[in-house]
Amino acid sequence: MHKSIQEKFNQKFRTLLSRNNLQNILIAISGGQDSLCLINLVKNFQEKFSKTISITYIYIDHQWTKNSQQQIKHLINIIKRTKNKFIIYEINQLINSELKARELRYNTIIKYSKQYGYTHIITAHTQTDKTETFLQHIIRGTSLNGITSFNEYRKFNENIHIHRPLLELKRKEIKWLCRKLYLPIWSDITNYNYIINRNRLRYELIPYINKYFNNNIDKKINDFLINSKLDNEYINQNAIKLYLHSRHKINIALNYKLIYKQHIALQIRTLQIFFFIIQNKISI
Structure with a gap:
């Protein structure tokens, strides 16, 4: 499975670079297992196919936990091994709303992209994220446009493009790969805060649906x-x-x-x- 995941990613990444004639690319990470998996896949791609491509990682720290500085140091140590650039933004204003935090995060990343000339952004979203986002949209009330907006490729505006190369993978596949490669996953306690709606979906609603209604909901x-x-x-x-x-x-x-x-x-x-x-x- 490891080889298959890497090969599929290599094919997608090569297509992305060649089709758009890219020399530099921005990768937004969160610090979880999905991000670690993406960092490892990109690192392997660079070593095998293109050491000249310029990769910049960007991380938005909302400072929701007391040990957020330790998590940043953890990420710095990981990305140092890739020899790529790492940008960190610290949000000083405490935001309790998941929706507002996401909006601020995206705005910060887009602003950085415009300022430094990045036209293509990669994120580590998976098929499980797609399921969670779909359920969130349904609960909030949305349109056909809304529920179909979360895709592998999205044109944010005329100059900014967003890619999600891991969107075909489930979270359990990512978890398996991280364990297989002994990747140092950081345990983020905010993932278990049930005030955040996405966490309730992830740990309560979706497992309930899988157990009692359909065991392949993704x-x-x-x-x-x-x-x-x-x-x-x-x-x-x-x-x-x-x-x-x-x-x-x-x-x-x-x-x-x-x-x-x-x-x-x-x-x-x-x-x-x-x-x-x-x-x-x-x-x-």
Whole structure:
């Protein structure tokens, strides 16, 4: 399994580098087992295929625990062995909201990317993260766009691209690989804080579903999301066609009579496209 995981990662990483002609890349890590696995896979890739590619790791420390400094030292020791650059941001403001912390984390990483010219960002998200995110979206109330937004590749804006090369792997596969390679996993106590909704999903809801309803929930949700993504892309394509056909050639306006004849799903998407373009001042 180890060889298979490394080979699949090597193929994805080589495609990413060659397709985009990349010489440097930014990797966002959290310090957990998924990040350790990603660091090891990248290190092996560099040693075998490309020692010249410039890798920068970035870590956002929310300082939620008293031993966060020790965790940073732990990460520094690991990344030192890879001989890559390591950037650390410390968040001085204590944020209890998981959603706000995630937003701040992403904003910090994107800001750093823009400032230093990184166009492609890699994260260590797995298929289990995809399952958890899907359930969070469902609980909060979301749309077809919302539940299908967590993919292996995401275009954040015109210049920033996000890649998740481990998205096909389950957390138990990552755990197996870390043990196989004796990777020094840091035990983060915040993972067991049930005030954080994702932890309740991870340690209570998902195991309950696996035990009493379906013992392969990750795969079933992933299959559902693949089908949903196809449906979503079909609706989006038709909404774009409707927008292009109904927009005014000169004024900022739409032919509402033409739009009104279409299905309500297309009406909503077309209006979303219209307002998005106005807000961002872009043209299609």
